[in-house]
Amino acid sequence: MSEEKLDLVVVGCGAGGLATALQFLQSAPGGRVVVLERTTKAKRGGNTVWTGSFFRLDEEGNPAPDFTDRMTELSKGKTDTAIIERLAQLARPTIEWLGHNGVATKSDITYFLTSKGPRLMPAGGGAAIVETLSARIEELGGVIEYGVTAQDLILDSEGTVIGIDTSDDQGRSRKIFARTVVLASGGFEGSADLLNRHLGDRGHELSPIAPGGRSNQGEGIEMGVRAGADVDGQFDRFHGEPVDARTRAAEALVMVYPYGILVDHHAKRFVDEGSDTPDNTFEAVAYKIWRDADQFAYVIADQKLMRHSIARAVLTDREPETAPTLDALARRLDIDPEQLAATVDAYNAAATPGPLDVTVLDGIATEGLEPPKSNWARPLDEPPFVAWPVTCAITFTFGGLKTNAKAQVLRADGQPMDGLYAVGEVAGIYHHKYPGATSVLRALAFGREAGRFAAQRLSNPITSASAH
Numbered sequence: 001m002s003e004e005k006l007d008l009v010v011v012g013c014g015a016g017g018l019a020t021a022l023q024f025l026q027s028a029p030g031g032r033v034v035v036l037e038r039t040t041k042a043k044r045g046g047n048t049v050w051t052g053s054f055f056r057l058d059e060e061g062n063p064a065p066d067f068t069d070r071m072t073e074l075s076k077g078k079t080d081t082a083i084i085e086r087l088a089q090l091a092r093p094t095i096e097w098l099g100h101n102g103v104a105t106k107s108d109i110t111y112f113l114t115s116k117g118p119r120l121m122p123a124g125g126g127a128a129i130v131e132t133l134s135a136r137i138e139e140l141g142g143v144i145e146y147g148v149t150a151q152d153l154i155l156d157s158e159g160t161v162i163g164i165d166t167s168d169d170q171g172r173s174r175k176i177f178a179r180t181v182v183l184a185s186g187g188f189e190g191s192a193d194l195l196n197r198h199l200g201d202r203g204h205e206l207s208p209i210a211p212g213g214r215s216n217q218g219e220g221i222e223m224g225v226r227a228g229a230d231v232d233g234q235f236d237r238f239h240g241e242p243v244d245a246r247t248r249a250a251e252a253l254v255m256v257y258p259y260g261i262l263v264d265h266h267a268k269r270f271v272d273e274g275s276d277t278p279d280n281t282f283e284a285v286a287y288k289i290w291r292d293a294d295q296f297a298y299v300i301a302d303q304k305l306m307r308h309s310i311a312r313a314v315l316t317d318r319e320p321e322t323a324p325t326l327d328a329l330a331r332r333l334d335i336d337p338e339q340l341a342a343t344v345d346a347y348n349a350a351a352t353p354g355p356l357d358v359t360v361l362d363g364i365a366t367e368g369l370e371p372p373k374s375n376w377a378r379p380l381d382e383p384p385f386v387a388w389p390v391t392c393a394i395t396f397t398f399g400g401l402k403t404n405a406k407a408q409v410l411r412a413d414g415q416p417m418d419g420l421y422a423v424g425e426v427a428g429i430y431h432h433k434y435p436g437a438t439s440v441l442r443a444l445a446f447g448r449e450a451g452r453f454a455a456q457r458l459s460n461p462i463t464s465a466s467a468h
Contacts, residue, residue: 023451188218233428235399260301400428
């Protein structure tokens with residue numbers, strides 16, 4: 001099997017790759033498809049298997065009213081409008097397709113205390129997508145190969161992509177030829193070298209939020225660029241989240257920072273914690289923790305917060321650090337007690353006494369404080385005091401290969417690269433700020449598109465130039 005000749009080869013076993021392979025087999029029964037996964041079966045699924053996989057959709061799978069406008073606005077108009085509109089069109093059919101293939105969806109509340117309603121998600125989260133779609137692929141005759149890493153694209157003399165160079169976990173090289181190649185291998189959040197290259201020399205300080213992200217080494221992007229692909233998405237930005245710095249548990253989110261204050265290791269504030277609802281600020285706050293606070297900060301709060309039910313907003317497996325006084329809390333955190341006292345005194349003087357409502361933007365702001373706090377500016381004066389050490393974890397990177405609304409990879413001249421598609425994080429569409437609850441959805445939706453087009457390509461004649 002040193003030179004297989006397949007109808008489709010898919011690189012990556014996350015939502016995008018699995019949707020591609022399954023849709024292809026359903027559109028072209030009996031088609032020959034192999035999905036390549038660099039890890040073991042037990043570790044497969046990339047980021048998908050670790051995520052709750054919320055969708056910005058209603059219970060029927062229809063996009064939220066602000067779906068397209070929000071994606072456009074947050075990218076400052078840089079995300080291709082055709083891709084946004086196509087994603088909105090594909091949303092409900094994709095959810096219905098999931099259901100037909102055994103992945104039930106349900107409405108559930110998110111980890112944001114200000115959420116006004118539930119969002120749609122798979123019952124069982126992303127893990128259900130990986131397990132169910134993998135089983136369906138194998139039922140239909142598809143093959144998932146583990147311990148195999150794609151190294152480079154194979155092109156013919158006319159520049160058509162005709163296969164993949166691979167190596168397995170034993171170091172053996174192999175060429176796999178296929179009529180269509182789909183890259184679904186994630187971004188580069190697992191590569192310290194690429195993070196440093198694109199984010200600066202402190203990029204390597206960012207750790208993936210879940211083990212699956214470590215497998216996303218950026219090879220798909222790199223091999224596409226070597227083959228002549230253009231790029232899109234903002235390479236110096238990423239989707240990050242504030243997590244508990246004390247634990248190695250996956251996705252140990254701490255989303256209660258707006259209700260207290262955030263201080264750096266000098267015990268000084270560095271951000272407006274309450275500039276908006278946490279679902280609109282957590283990415284920017286995480287980014288500032290990395291960039292402006294040397295990748296380490298502390299959420300400081302008091303019992304006004306702890307009287308609320310906050311369990312869904314704090315996903316860490318560690319209890320908060322607790323102390324009867326600010327001085328004792330500072331010593332427990334190993335930060336300057338005098339400076340923390342000065343920071344809290346200045347904040348309290350600018351804050352407004354009263355009850356804390358964590359469910360709405362309350363408009364209660366500080367006066368004369370820099371940086372300001374625009375909402376939830378209640379004094380920290382009800383001991384015992386609590387703290388969560390937090391750091392920025394990287395969920396996925398924004399930069400990737402440039403694609404169109406058909407998931408085709410584009411060259412610099414805007415023309416599609418024959419035989420090559422890209423779905424999920426390897427395809428760069430995000431700029432400036434991530435529009436929440438869209439990443440797994442777009443991987444699934446455009447994975448299905450790539451699978452359909454790969455099936456259609458079976459009826460296209462192979463020219464002598466592209467023959468193996």
